[in-house]
Amino acid sequence: MQCNLKTDTSRYARQIILSEVGAQGQQRLRDSKVLVVGAGGLGCPVLLYLAGAGVGTIGIVDNDIVDVSNLHRQILYAIADVGDLKVLAAKRRINQLNPDIVVHTVATTLNPDNVLSLLAEYDIIVDATDNFDAKYLISDACIECEKPMVYASISQFEGQVSVFNYYNRHTQQRGPCFRDLFETPPPPHLTRNCSEAGVLGVIPGLLGCFQANEVLKLILRAGAPLSGHLLSIDCLDNTFHLLNINKKTRDRPPAKTLGATTTLAWRDSDWLSPETLHDWIAKQAPFQLVDVRDIDEHQQGSLGGSLIPLKDIIKRQEELDTNRRIVFYCKSGVRSKAALLAVRSFSQEAELYSLEGGIERYLAIYPDDRHPAVS
Structure with a gap:
C-alpha cells in the first residue's frame, strides 16, 4: 500500500516533519x-x-x-x-x-x-x-x-x-x-x-x-x-x-x-505462630520482618520491621532479602498470606512465613511488644 502523498502530507504533516518519521516512516506506518x-x-x-x-x-x-x-x-x-x-x-x-x-x-x-x-x-x-x-x-x-x-x-x-x-x-x-x-x-x-x-x-x-x-x-x-x-x-x-x-x-x-498457568499453593507450614515470632525477636534471630498494611495503619502502631504495603509487594521486591527468612504480618493474617504467595511467585526458594492471626493476635499475647505510633 503506497502513501497518497497529498493526503498524507496534510493529515500527517506534524509527524512527517520529525526526523524519526519522514516520508519513509509514514510509509512504514501505513504498511x-x-x-x-x-x-x-x-x-x-x-x-x-x-x-x-x-x-x-x-x-x-x-x-x-x-x-x-x-x-x-x-x-x-x-x-x-x-x-x-x-x-x-x-x-x-x-x-x-x-x-x-x-x-x-x-x-x-x-x-x-x-x-x-x-x-x-x-x-x-x-x-x-x-x-x-x-x-x-x-x-x-x-x-x-x-x-x-x-x-x-x-x-x-x-x-x-x-x-x-x-x-x-x-x-x-x-x-x-x-x-x-x-x-x-x-x-x-x-x-x-x-x-x-x-x-x-x-x-x-x-x-x-x-x-x-x-x-x-x-x-x-x-x-x-x-x-x-x-x-x-x-x-x-x-x-x-x-x-x-x-x-x-x-x-x-x-x-x-499455550497460556497454561499454575498457582503456587498455600501450605499450613507457612503460618508462623506469635510465640515463635516472639522467640525469634527475643533471640535476635536472623530474619526480615515486613508489615504489609497501609502506611496509616503502620503509623498507628506496629511490630517494627519494614513497611511494604501489599499493593506494592511486587514492584518493591528488591527490598526483600530472600537470602534470609521473611515474616510478613498484617492486621489479621489475610494480607500477609497474600503477600507470601505473591513473593513465592518470583522467589520459590525463599523461606517465607505469614504471622498467624496478624498483629491483633500477637499483641493480645504480648501487648508490651507494640512499637509506638510514628509522630
Whole structure:
C-alpha cells in the first residue's frame, strides 16, 4: 500500500516533519499491521492514537459490549454506543477519525484454539486485557509466532508497561517475555480487575498512550523500546520506576499448552505462630520482618520491621532479602498470606512465613511488644 502523498502530507504533516518519521516512516506506518487484544480502558487510547498516526491495518479482538460504566475511562465510546459490541463501536469511531485505514474486528474471546490464527497476520500484538490468563496466552502465542507483545496493566492509580519478545536486529536476539516477569500468576488478592478494585479513568488512558508510543517506536525503529525493562508508574505521587527484567532460559511452550498457568499453593507450614515470632525477636534471630498494611495503619502502631504495603509487594521486591527468612504480618493474617504467595511467585526458594492471626493476635499475647505510633 503506497502513501497518497497529498493526503498524507496534510493529515500527517506534524509527524512527517520529525526526523524519526519522514516520508519513509509514514510509509512504514501505513504498511504495518497491529492487533489490539481488548477494546477497554487500555485499548481505547491505543486504537485512537494508532489510527491517528496512520497505522494501515488495525485488528481488534474483544467479546464485550459497551456498558454505561465503561464511559468514564473508555474514551472511544458514547452513550449512543451502550449495548453495542465494543469492536463494532470502536470500528465506527476509528473510521470517523481516519477512513483511510483498514479495521478488522473479531468479536470473540482468545483461547488456545484460535490465538495463533488470530495473531498470524499481524506484525505487533498489543495486550490491552485485564486478566492474567489472557496475558499468559498472548505471551506464549507471541513466542510461538515470533511477534513482539506490547504489555500494560493497571490497578487503581498505578500502572505498568513493557515490551516483550522483542527481536533486536543488532544483537539478533529476543528480549524477555511475560513469563520472565511473572513466571506464575500472583494470588487472586493481587489480580483484581477494574470492576473489583476500581480505577481512576485517566490511568488506563495514560498507560494506553505509553503502549501506543511503544508500538509506533517499534514500527518506526526509533528510540529504545521497553524491552528488558518494566516502567512502573504511581500517579498519586508522580513516581516513575524503570525496573530491569532478566530473560530466563526456557523451552518454547508447545502450542497445546499455550497460556497454561499454575498457582503456587498455600501450605499450613507457612503460618508462623506469635510465640515463635516472639522467640525469634527475643533471640535476635536472623530474619526480615515486613508489615504489609497501609502506611496509616503502620503509623498507628506496629511490630517494627519494614513497611511494604501489599499493593506494592511486587514492584518493591528488591527490598526483600530472600537470602534470609521473611515474616510478613498484617492486621489479621489475610494480607500477609497474600503477600507470601505473591513473593513465592518470583522467589520459590525463599523461606517465607505469614504471622498467624496478624498483629491483633500477637499483641493480645504480648501487648508490651507494640512499637509506638510514628509522630
